[in-house]
Structures are given as structure tokens and as C-alpha cells.
Amino acid sequence: MNKHVLVTGAGSGIGLEVSKKLLADGYTPLLVGRSLEKLEAASKQLKNALYLSCDLSTPLAFEEIKEFIADVSDLNLVGLVNNAGAIEYSSFEDADFKNFDFHFKTNVMSAIYCTKASLNELKKTKGSIVNISSTLGLKPIENTSGYSVSKSAMNCLTQSLALELSHYKIRVNAVCPGIVNTPIHKETQSQLENWSDTLKDAQPLGRVGEPKDVASAVNFFISESSSWATGTLLPIDGGILLNG
Numbered sequence: 077m078n079k080h081v082l083v084t085g086a087g088s089g090i091g092l093e094v095s096k097k098l099l100a101d102g103y104t105p106l107l108v109g110r111s112l113e114k115l116e117a118a119s120k121q122l123k124n125a126l127y128l129s130c131d132l133s134t135p136l137a138f139e140e141i142k143e144f145i146a147d148v149s150d151l152n153l154v155g156l157v158n159n160a161g162a163i164e165y166s167s168f169e170d171a172d173f174k175n176f177d178f179h180f181k182t183n184v185m186s187a188i189y190c191t192k193a194s195l196n197e198l199k200k201t202k203g204s205i206v207n208i209s210s211t212l213g214l215k216p217i218e219n220t221s222g223y224s225v226s227k228s229a230m231n232c233l234t235q236s237l238a239l240e241l242s243h244y245k246i247r248v249n250a251v252c253p254g255i256v257n258t259p260i261h262k263e264t265q266s267q268l269e270n271w272s273d274t275l276k277d278a279q280p281l282g283r284v285g286e287p288k289d290v291a292s293a294v295n296f297f298i299s300e301s302s303s304w305a306t307g308t309l310l311p312i313d314g315g316i317l318l319n320g
């Protein structure tokens with residue numbers, strides 16, 4: 077029997093790597109993202125995995141996800157990885173209200189729509205939800221208030237759901253990556269001044285993360301190996317939280 081896992085933001089970066097690892101571990105990833113081109117390319121790398129292109133920052137996503145999973149034959153949804161997200165750097169003073177709204181809709185509401193849309197199926201399997209948060213949701217840095225607040229909210233969402241969904245034996249955990257080498261990371265490099273010095277000084281383990289570093293932790297939480305873990309906010313960050 078298939079073991080389906082819905083992965084959002086699956087067309088690139090961490091989401092794509094999570095999907096690859098899930099496939100390698102015997103799961104069947106269901107891919108959700110925005111760019112059709114990226115999803116088509118990802119699907120080809122993932123044994124023609126099923127995919128849905130939709131904007132997860134709007135309430136329409138709730139119905140679209142529900143329809144997408146309802147159409148999967150022999151659906152056996154054992155997991156959901158809420159990974160889609162984005163960052164726009166700005167000081168608090170320069171950030172307009174749209175900046176906060178954008179981060180909340182993209183990083184938090186997207187996870188709420190996907191979780192609500194998947195819930196009935198996850199109840200059937202006593203499934204596992206993994207939210208991709210950030211170390212910035214645990215300890216912010218300057219010029220990230222919109223993003224950091226959204227990831228902090230995601231941490232709280234993780235623990236609120238862990239409590240409520242424990243009644244169905246659904247587990248909910250978050251992985252909080254530090255700086256990971258993905259398209260977002262490349263964007264970061266062009267936006268932060270003195271980036272290379274900042275990067276070098278901040279990394280106790282001497283390197284930024286790779287998507288694989290995060291995918292291992294995500295798959296641990298999806299798998300039965302973590303069957304007694306819920307409400308965990310796990311930093312995978314090369315030790316960056318130990319600095320400063």
C-alpha cells in the first residue's frame with residue numbers, strides 16, 4: 077500500500093530534497109507548489125509524482141488541496157510537510173503593512189489551509205505533520221521582523237496542533253533550519269551587507285546547511301522512529317543558535 081506524504085514548496089530547495097528522501101524511504105510524495113515549471117521538473121525526478129500548482133497564500137488553496145488529494149487513487153495520507161515559505165528582508169521602520177501580511181499569509185496561513193484540508197485523511201492514518209519553521213522563529217535577527225514573527229507563529233501553531241491533534245494520535249513537530257543553501261539562501265546573500273563575514277562568524281560547524289541536512293530531520297518526524305515525539309521545535313542549524 078502507498079504511504080502518501082503531501083509536501084508543499086516541493087518544486088525547489090528543502091521541499092524537493094524532502095520529497096526525494098521520502099521517495100527513497102518508501103513513501104509516495106504528493107507535490108504542491110506555485111511554479112508549474114518547477115513542479116513538472118520535480119515530478120520527473122520523482123518517478124512522475126503527482127503535483128498541484130496553486131497559490132497557498134489564499135483561502136482558495138483549502139479547496140484546491142482537498143480536491144487534489146481526493147483525486148489520488150488509493151489515498152493513504154500518512155504525512156504532511158508544510159514547507160512552502162518566503163522571506164522579504166526589511167527593517168521594521170521600512171516594512172509596510174503588506175510585508176507583515178505577506179509573511180503571515182505565505183508562511184502561516186498556507187500551513188493552516190493545508191492542515192485543515194488534510195485533516196480528515198490524517199485522522200484515518202494517525203499521521204504526522206512536520207512544519208518547516210526557522211531558527212528566526214526562535215531567535216530573530218535584525219531586518220527580519222515580518223518573517224521572524226511568522227515563523228514564531230508557526231512554532232506556536234505546531235504546539236497548539238500537537239496538543240489538539242493528540243486526541244487523534246496525529247503528531248505535529250517543527251524543524252527549524254538555520255541557513256540552508258537553497259534559492260532563498262541565494263536571495264539572502266544578495267540582500268544582507270557583509271554577508272560572507274556574517275556567515276563565517278556565525279557558523280560553529282563552519283558551513284551552511286544543505287537541504288539534505290534538513291530532509292533527514294523531516295523524515296525522522298514523518299517516520300515511526302519518532303512515534304513518541306510531538307510538539308518538538310527542532311533546530312537543525314550547524315549550531316548558529318549558540319552564537320550571540
Ligand SMILES: NC(=O)c1ccc[n+]([C@@H]2O[C@H](COP(=O)([O-])OP(=O)(O)OC[C@H]3O[C@@H](n4cnc5c(N)ncnc54)[C@H](OP(=O)(O)O)[C@@H]3O)[C@@H](O)[C@H]2O)c1
Nearest residue numbers: 085088089090110111131132159160161210255256258260
Ligand atoms: N534556506 C534557508 O536558509 C531557510 C532557513 C530557515 C527556514 N527556511 C524555510 O524552508 C522552507 C523552504 O525554503 P527553501 O529554503 O527550500 O527555499 P525555496 O527553494 O525558495 O522554497 C520555497 C518554496 O515555497 C514555495 N512557495 C512560496 N510561496 C508560495 C505560495 N504562495 N504558494 C505555493 N508555494 C509557495 C516556492 O514555490 P515557487 O518557487 O513555485 O513559488 C518554493 O518551492 C521555507 O518555509 C523557508 O522559510 C529556509
